[in-house]
Ligand SMILES: Cc1cc2nc3c(=O)[nH]c(=O)nc-3n(C[C@H](O)[C@H](O)[C@H](O)COP(=O)(O)OP(=O)(O)OC[C@H]3O[C@@H](n4cnc5c(N)ncnc54)[C@H](O)[C@@H]3O)c2cc1C
Ligand SMILES: NC(=O)C1=CN([C@@H]2O[C@H](COP(=O)(O)OP(=O)(O)OC[C@H]3O[C@@H](n4cnc5c(N)ncnc54)[C@H](OP(=O)(O)O)[C@@H]3O)[C@@H](O)[C@H]2O)C=CC1
């Protein structure tokens with residue numbers, strides 16, 4: 001039944017009304033334009049299919065889920081239990097392990113896309129999107145693959161699903177060009193195999209940095225992890241069950257601060273004092289800091305014991321590259337490394353292409369180090385609200401739009417997944433796959449309501465003209 005609905009929706013075969021006004025032509029597509037064919041874009045598309053609404057997905061790479069396919073390391077597994085990572089409408093197969101591998105997850109995503117007949121237009125990088133108020137349409141410009149040509153797509157609805165992790169973050173470090181060894185970002189790291197016997201500096205102690213150090217150790221390399229500020233390390237499991245799952249249950253009954261205190265107590269019992277080994281804990285608790293700043297706690301899959309045993313060495317923040325293989329740290333010490341891996345995270349690319357009323361916007365994106373993140377307001381409280389139902393960055397109020405520096409308000413909106421003039425954003429609430437699924441259901445239902453209203457109005461007009 002649902003497959004039929006998908007087929008009926010005729011997605012991604014946009015019934016084009018081409019005109020020659022744009023260099024590469026203009027397509028007025030049927031239904032919304034979805035930017036990105038990752039889990040978020042697929043989840044919206046699938047849900048629209050179920051509502052029999054057609055859509056067009058524009059994806060810059062040559063396949064679905066580019067992050068998971070091309071920008072993650074071999075040993076990656078989902079670090080939340082599977083129930084928190086399933087997309088709407090289809091659960092993971094029973095034979096999936098408790099923490100599916102990236103290959104399991106990709107298999108699931110490919111089946112998902114097939115089941116709902118989602119066929120994105122690949123090789124389409126969205127470079128600009130603006131709302132044309134006169135035509136009441138979003139005009140979306142996409143560069144076509146390697147060709148210099150661009151195509152403009154137009155629709156009353158635009159779904160931004162390009163991900164919080166669309167672009168790598170690599171800090172500019174003095175003397176970088178003089179470093180004789182290899183420098184790479186964690187998104188280009190696959191396995192520690194080729195680093196055997198090498199001294200490798202991993203910059204950053206998020207989930208990527210920690211797991212890369214573990215992998216390097218297991219492949220006979222000598223990893224050093226450069227730590228700039230604090231991090232919360234939690235055991236992935238406590239009392240034989242997932243820490244995240246326990247936290248979700250407790251949040252139904254307890255305020256977030258109490259749940260954080262409980263998590264920290266158990267973490268101390270299970271892991272010991274992380275500060276003693278160079279991993280200072282931030283002031284805010286692990287769930288609260290995730291909600292307020294977007295910084296994810298590390299769910300430990302084995303790196304911690306190697307830090308305790310000294311197999312992974314903690315180093316201070318990097319100050320500069322000193323020439324040859326040298327790296328200087330902020331404490332003045334210098335060491336030689338064969339390679340440096342920047343596990344320094346990612347950012348969205350939305351501000352580079354989405355314009356609302358001529359302003360660059362960051363739509364409901366988890367603020368990383370937003371200047372206001374320490375500001376305390378009454379509305380900040382997440383007390384008694386399960387994390388799965390909360391919105392990140394509460395004190396900004398639902399759905400406000402921000403300039404790139406996160407300060408100026410652009411416009412009020414009504415919810416975290418809905419912006420003005422038929423703009424939707426899916427997967428920007430800093431709540432991983434669970435949040436993406438919830439956004440997708442909301443956005444698709446809203447669009448479907450409008451699509452059906454338009455169809456009814458068009459049918460009414462037809463009858464009255466007969
Ligand atoms: C290493 C790693 C592990 C993770 N593990 C987990 C986990 O275990 N559980 C969890 O809940 N979350 C996890 N996450 C968070 C992750 O962001 C989500 O799992 C998920 O990938 C988000 O889906 P998305 O579709 O919103 O974004 P993405 O997966 O990033 O997909 C966005 C898509 O949009 C495309 N795109 C981007 N810009 C453009 C453009 N301008 N034009 C056209 N297309 C564009 C990209 O190519 C990509 O295919 C992890 C993240 C990383 C980096
Ligand atoms: N399923 C899984 O197992 C995995 C999940 N993930 C998820 O992917 C997302 C991205 O994770 P990750 O790639 O680790 O990135 P994160 O953003 O979580 O971590 C980045 C790290 O780099 C440091 N850093 C950033 N900029 C600099 C700088 N200029 N100088 C020094 N240090 C810097 C940060 O330190 P500071 O705090 O000081 O800014 C932080 O320690 C997260 O949501 C994470 O949970 C990632 C890997 C595995």
Ligand SMILES: O=C(O)C(=O)Cc1c[nH]c2ccccc12
Nearest residue numbers: 080244290296297430431432433
């Ligand atoms: O991997 C991530 O960072 C995610 O976004 C998943 C996630 C959502 N909420 C969390 C709280 C604690 C740890 C991970 C997550």
